[in-house]
Amino acid sequence: MQDNLRTRMGWLHAWVGFIAGLLLFCVFVTGSLSVFDTELTRWLQPEVPPQAPAFSPQVLDRTLPTVRELLQQGEKPFITLPSSRDPFVRVQHHDGYEFLTVPYNPQTGEQLQARDTAGGKFFYDLHYTLRTGLYGETLIAAAGLALLVTVGSGIIIHLRGLISDLLLVRPFAARLRAWLDVHILASVPFIPFVIMMAYTGTFIRTRTLFPPVSYISSIQNFVSPHRATEAEPPETKRDIPIGPSLPPLLDVAEKTLGKGQTGFILFLPNSVLFSRTDMSGPLLTREHVDFSPVDGHFLRHVLLSTPVTQTQQLMEGIHYARWTGTGLRWLYFLSGAMGAIMFASGAIIFLMKRRKVSGKRVMFRVAEGLTIGCIPGFLLATLAFFWANRLLPTSLPARHLAEVHCFFAAWCLSSTAGMLWSLLHRALPGWKIQLSALAFLGVLLTPLDFLTRPGASMLHAPTVFAATDICALLLGLASLQMVRRLRC
């Protein structure tokens, strides 16, 4: 083969893209879902009514017993105030994986009886940690770097025929050509989005890869806190002060932050933070006004506003997309979904190109097994999470964990099945079974929603429910079409 820039970049694009692409497929799918995390939590708690009365600040004090209980357990609870995305007051805390929420009526302060769920934030946690903490963060940050390399090499490969390739979509052409067209169509128009997300996402987690100290000191820092905790005596139940009334503090905070600009109230052992809402603009400033948790006196106002910090805040803001309206949010979702299609089609092209020469090798079978587990298998597990949310008994203890276990059980099962089919040289039935199961779960999510949602009606479908059901239906139909076109 001729050795030129294009072939070298082709090699890099294929191998780095395939190895990182399987993980990045999962990252892009969960990222796309995380754009609508708040809305998904509403789908996952169907008992909470779609509309809510206007917010009265007095209700904040009614949430304080729950807050105090969480503080006594050593948690860092926070109250999220109603917004256009979620009209309810919620008390939340992070359980080490996701944010668990208790909704309250924003006018009466009455606690709403809603099922315990991992919620839409489950996908957010999966998006950047894979539920494995620092290890997952490091792995995903490395995958982000790999994505930048893959995109760079991809641009060099396609530079000459970028526009002409874009205009060519041949779904009924030879199989490899058709998949190449899909790959290019899903990548080229969304390259700015992919580069922006890869760069900002990797930057947000840079400390895991490129700490500002040497790696030896970094490892020592990572290990030493564990040594310290081992020596600590068991924690006794903390004494939490009764605390100040929140509505007057909200008034004071809003004199600095602006009317309606408070997003959440965070309770720490030594202060109560009234933080600016992430929806206030593209800069994720996290500006906050702090008060004493004992008598409520003003402590400080924190806003970092140097040019570098503002650039950092802008990068975080455009990655998290919490300030965007519904239209832009859908554009993020569409671009993320296209990114996932780009990785899936890239992996399929990688396998197709090597099937003739290496199809019988064990490594090829393993690669195909992994692809089955990561692409249809991951989507299957995602839909299994939604199904589990509606089918598990609402009184189940630690129900949110049961949902998560269902997700991982479905993923593990489909990955194992995919790998076995592939190792037995029966990859095609493996693809077909997974895609058929995906189609089944996707198409039937709408009937499941109607059967298990209190007060569901065909004529008055609230947006979050309708949008989720339609997306699952489209995914199911696309899977069905792929099953139909797969030849035995």
Next chain:
Amino acid sequence: MLRGLLALGLAWTCAHLITVGSPQWGPGARHDSVVFGQMIAIAAFPVLLLIAFGTQKPLHGALIAGTACILAALGLLFHA
């Protein structure tokens, strides 16, 4: 494969040296200089890897990436 690993090693070293040196760029604004260093490191990594891997002669790519590493290391020494 070997060339890929060499390119990866050089690009990674350069990015690491940039972030390790960054706290000393602005003694009065450590946080800002670290953030700025990380912004540069993340952008430099793929560019250097592609250059180190993409040149016609492997030595040329290694030389360019190696020079970038030396520059990053010099930045570290000058400010220390």
